Amino acid sequence: MKNILVTGGLGYIGSHTVVALQQAGFNVTIIDDLSNSQLEVWEKITSITGIQPKYYNIDLKDLHAVNIFFQSNVIDGVIHFAAYKAVGESVEKPLMYYRNNLMGLLNLLEVMDENKVDHFIFSSSCTVYGQADKMPINESTPLKKPESPYGNTKKMGEEIIEDFVKATNKKAIALRYFNPVGAHDSALIGEVPNGIPNNLIPYVTQTAMQIRERLGVFGNDYETRDGTAVRDYIDVNDLAEAHVKAIQRLLAGKNKSNLEFFNLGSGTGSTVLEIVDAFEKANNIKIPYEIKPRRAGDIVEAYADYSLAQNELGWQPKTSLQNSMQTAWAFQQSLTDNL
Ligand code: WQD
Numbered sequence: 307m308k309n310i311l312v313t314g315g316l317g318y319i320g321s322h323t324v325v326a327l328q329q330a331g332f333n334v335t336i337i338d339d340l341s342n343s344q345l346e347v348w349e350k351i352t353s354i355t356g357i358q359p360k361y362y363n364i365d366l367k368d369l370h371a372v373n374i375f376f377q378s379n380v381i382d383g384v385i386h387f388a389a390y391k392a393v394g395e396s397v398e399k400p401l402m403y404y405r406n407n408l409m410g411l412l413n414l415l416e417v418m419d420e421n422k423v424d425h426f427i428f429s430s431s432c433t434v435y436g437q438a439d440k441m442p443i444n445e446s447t448p449l450k451k452p453e454s455p456y457g458n459t460k461k462m463g464e465e466i467i468e469d470f471v472k473a474t475n476k477k478a479i480a481l482r483y484f485n486p487v488g489a490h491d492s493a494l495i496g497e498v499p500n501g502i503p504n505n506l507i508p509y510v511t512q513t514a515m516q517i518r519e520r521l522g523v524f525g526n527d528y529e530t531r532d533g534t535a536v537r538d539y540i541d542v543n544d545l546a547e548a549h550v551k552a553i554q555r556l557l558a559g560k561n562k563s564n565l566e567f568f569n570l571g572s573g574t575g576s577t578v579l580e581i582v583d584a585f586e587k588a589n590n591i592k593i594p595y596e597i598k599p600r601r602a603g604d605i606v607e608a609y610a611d612y613s614l615a616q617n618e619l620g621w622q623p624k625t626s627l628q629n630s631m632q633t634a635w636a637f638q639q640s641l642t643d644n645l
Contacts, residue, residue: 307333308557309380313366313414314387315359316343318497319429319486319545321351323385325495326546327553328355335360335379338388342500350494366410369417376421383425383553386414389459392504393603396456407459408466415470425556426478427549428467432538432569432608433457434482441575442611445482445567453603464567471564478564479552484538484571484610486545488630489637496637497542506581507539507631511638514591521593523578525600528607534578536607538571541625541633545570551619562618571610572623581627588631 310327314320315336320343327334328351336348336359352358360379364371366388389407390396396403411428418426434457435443436450452458467478487507489496499508502518512518526533548570555561576584582593615621 307331308382309333309335310553311335311337311379311381311384312387313337313384313410314343314389315361316340316345316347317387319483319542320387321347321495322490322542322546323387323549324351324359325354325490326543326550328357328359330550332553335362335381337362337364337366337375339363339365342390344498347495354490354492354494366413367406369413372413372417373420376417376423381421381423383427383557384414384418384423385427385549385553386411387429389429391456392500393454393456394504396454396459397603400455403455403459407456408462411463411466415467419474419476424476425553426467426476427552427556428463428478428480430464430480430482430567431457431460432482432484432571432610434461434464435608437605438608441607442573442609443569444611445569445614468565475564477556477561479556479561479566479568481548481552482567482569483545484540484569484608486542487539487634488541488543488625489633490543491633493633493636493640496634498641506578507634510582510585510593511634513593513595514585514589514635515638519594521582521595522598523582523595524598524604526597527600530577530607532577532579535604536575536577536609538573538575538609539581539627539630540570540572540623541630544623544625548615548619548621551621555619566618568615568619569610569612570615570621571612572627573610573612574627575607575609576627584627585631585635588628589635591635
């Protein structure tokens with residue numbers, strides 16, 4: 307049985323990936339410092355799969371602690387989610403983002419190298435493409451300097467890994483997620499935003515819950531079919547599956563270069579108003595909304611060409627937008643502490 311370390315394994319995408327890894331027969335160990343996650347997620351994972359993963363509360367900025375972890379655990383591959391991810395906050399506190407996201411990555415790579423751990427999966431983001439000139443976005447689409455320090459930590463992270471694998475002959479895959487949505491079918495794990503949600507779906511589910519009075523739609527004067535911005539919403543369970551396939555690829559030595567990049571999206575662009583409509587129809591609930599000014603830093607549209615992931619990883623999205631809207635709502639309703 308292969309041993310996989312999942313950093314940030316109690317977070318939104320991390321927890322779904324831990325479940326998928328366990329269900330695929332991997333032995334999973336989680337590191338998470340609970341900076342944007344809850345310890346209860348550990349129990350929830352265990353009740354979904356019937357297997358308790360090992361869990362350590364370690365801050366990846368603590369090189370000594372990371373070192374001790376690797377010296378006392380046999381690890382075959384690492385899936386690295388642990389990072390800060392709030393775009394707006396990163397603009398206000400850039401150094402906190404660079405320090406946390408980059409130092410965590412550097413410490414992890416350094417210690418992996420010392421302990422001869424060869425396989426690494428990195429959580430990257432479609433934000434590395436900025437506003438692309440052509441849709442859909444494939445992996446040859448030119449990268450742009452991201453709008454936010456958060457986005458920049460993802461781009462810099464990819465560059466650090468690129469230089470690292472060249473020097474060490476390690477194998478890595480960077481997965482560039484579009485907009486993750488939905489929750490596990492069990493409604494036990496899902497996205498738990500910190501404070502007032504920045505992302506669209508948590509704001510929609512909290513509005514449906516009447517925690518928020520109405521959704522603000524940021525701009526309806528974009529050059530799109532209804533004037534609102536277009537994104538590619540990809541189900542979190544589908545994302546989790548892609549991580550299983552990516553680590554299996556590396557462990558089987560099927561990678562074609564030391565660092566590969568894959569876009570993970572649904573392949574379909576949806577406008578903000580289409581998402582509101584999809585949520586309303588899927589759950590039979592009205593979402594009150596008002597049009598607000600455009601949000602600074604937002605792009606007009608982004609959606610993925612995922613054919614490389616399909617051809618190379620044998621991955622494709624399976625979950626409908628309707629289903630994602632239903633699981634997102636079921637999870638929101640299951641939360642007792644909503645604020
Ligand atoms: C989606 C659309 C908003 C909230 C960000 C990061 C990206 C990735 C995912 C995560 C946009 C509109 C939103 C609201 C709205 N990283 N919106 N009202 O901005 O595409 O991507 O999250 O870790 O790197 O940049 O996602 O969900 O914030 O917004 O109208 O209250 O919904 O303007 O068009 P985004 P989002």
